Amino acid sequence: MKLLLSLNKISSWKLKNNYPFIVYKTMTKKVSKLIFLLILFVIIISDVKSANLYKIPSDQDIEAYFLSNDSNRNGMIICSIHGNEDLAYRVLKNLVYKSSYFPSDFNYIIVLQPSKYRIDNKRRTNYEGLDPNRTFLNLYSKSAQFIIKLVNQYNPLFLIDIHQTSNNSSNFFYSFGNFDKIIKNIYSIYQKYKIANRSIYCDDYYMLIDLQKDLQSESIKIFSSLGVKIDKYKAPNRDDSYNSVSVLRNFSTINGIFSVLFEFSFDSKNDQLLEILLNKYLFYLSTVSDKLINYSWLCKKIEKYYFKDRYFLVSNHYDNLLRLLEILDFFYIKYYYNVEKIDSVMFLEISNLDLLEVQEFKNFIYLDLKLNLRNKILDQGLDSFVIFEQNMLSSFLLNPLYLESIWNFVVLPYGRKYIPLYLYVKRN
Numbered sequence: 001m002k003l004l005l006s007l008n009k010i011s012s013w014k015l016k017n018n019y020p021f022i023v024y025k026t027m028t029k030k031v032s033k034l035i036f037l038l039i040l041f042v043i044i045i046s047d048v049k050s051a052n053l054y055k056i057p058s059d060q061d062i063e064a065y066f067l068s069n070d071s072n073r074n075g076m077i078i079c080s081i082h083g084n085e086d087l088a089y090r091v092l093k094n095l096v097y098k099s100s101y102f103p104s105d106f107n108y109i110i111v112l113q114p115s116k117y118r119i120d121n122k123r124r125t126n127y128e129g130l131d132p133n134r135t136f137l138n139l140y141s142k143s144a145q146f147i148i149k150l151v152n153q154y155n156p157l158f159l160i161d162i163h164q165t166s167n168n169s170s171n172f173f174y175s176f177g178n179f180d181k182i183i184k185n186i187y188s189i190y191q192k193y194k195i196a197n198r199s200i201y202c203d204d205y206y207m208l209i210d211l212q213k214d215l216q217s218e219s220i221k222i223f224s225s226l227g228v229k230i231d232k233y234k235a236p237n238r239d240d241s242y243n244s245v246s247v248l249r250n251f252s253t254i255n256g257i258f259s260v261l262f263e264f265s266f267d268s269k270n271d272q273l274l275e276i277l278l279n280k281y282l283f284y285l286s287t288v289s290d291k292l293i294n295y296s297w298l299c300k301k302i303e304k305y306y307f308k309d310r311y312f313l314v315s316n317h318y319d320n321l322l323r324l325l326e327i328l329d330f331f332y333i334k335y336y337y338n339v340e341k342i343d344s345v346m347f348l349e350i351s352n353l354d355l356l357e358v359q360e361f362k363n364f365i366y367l368d369l370k371l372n373l374r375n376k377i378l379d380q381g382l383d384s385f386v387i388f389e390q391n392m393l394s395s396f397l398l399n400p401l402y403l404e405s406i407w408n409f410v411v412l413p414y415g416r417k418y419i420p421l422y423l424y425v426k427r428n
């Protein structure tokens with residue numbers, strides 16, 4: 001601004017004064033040299049300011065940025081995944097250019113428009129009418145595929161997912177992903193079917209709970225300090241959502257990312273509220289980056305400990321194996337073709353199968369599989385199986401006990417009697 005003013009001053013000075021030709025010419029030369037230098041200066045300055053903002057290559061429908069502070073720690077912000085909740089897009093589209101808004105301890109991956117089509121048309125659902133925030137396992141939206149790739153590529157330490165809600169009882173609602181609750185859910189299912197081989201309740205698990213509580217209560221303090229009405233977000237018709245990972249908050253949580261859902265009410269004052277609150281919260285997160293690293297490390301340690309000696313086996317003869325591998329490759333789930341000698345596995349027999357439309361899985365119809373778990377002595381050679389590591393993600397994707405498993409979406413065009421999947425749990 002100052003530079004522009006001085007440029008204006010110079011040109012008006014040049015016009016007003018009526019010097020002899022020779023002087024005028026010299027002055028013009030000097031002035032143009034000065035103007036040239038100033039323009040160069042302005043270009044250099046503006047270049048320095050915006051040099052750290054890169055557009056992430058994507059499908060035309062998606063707009064995302066990488067704001068680099070040359071840090072080795074990344075954070076992620078997802079705006080307006082539901083196109084009718086455009087607050088975050090509206091506010092962040094101006095902020096991405098203000099690098100001073102974002103604390104410099106982190107780099108930021110900002111998905112500004114998960115879908116231009118949805119935002120332009122104020123659509124909650126994608127073209128096919130599916131809720132995009134239900135597609136983080138079944139991959140039925142480009143935005144979910146894109147965000148999953150970013151999560152894998154950048155390994156963020158935190159993820160903020162910004163939505164809007166028609167609930168007007170508060171200005172702002174928050175909800176955290178809880179790694180402990182999700183893994184506890186997996187553990188309780190294994191207990192129910194008597195296939196748990198070790199207890200989840202180890203020292204690391206309790207350390208994680210303490211750290212999580214600490215981060216969450218400090219976060220709530222930040223939210224409360226804004227002096228507006230805030231509340232914990234509860235999705236309608238649901239008490240506990242920790243058995244579904246198709247929503248982004250839980251999907252990122254199982255990857256050991258400290259994840260927070262922001263929900264703002266549809267109130268015009270909330271544009272300003274989001275701008276202030278997000279800034280304050282990012283500054284808070286930049287002061288606890290060591291805790292966030294510890295959080296991620298603990299999640300991964302617990303996961304490794306709990307899923308050790310557990311595998312999924314899928315028959316080599318399964319006709320849709322390539323499709324299955326393609327999906328698991330996308331999620332970076334490891335598999336092998338060789339394993340030590342296994343005599344006995346458990347397999348899941350379908351005892352009943354129904355179509356199910358559950359309110360909480362809006363717009364999706366699921367197969368409700370009633371399963372019996374049976375032991376089986378392997379009569380096939382081991383070379384006729386593909387062996388998958390069990391971990392948080394593969395447990396949701398492959399285990400048909402979960403409504404969101406792959407078997408429900410892509411690869412179940414076979415008889416109703418069984419799924420070509422075996423569980424192998426090494427007993428200690």
Ligand SMILES: [Zn+2]
Nearest residue numbers: 082085163164
């Ligand atoms: Zn939403």
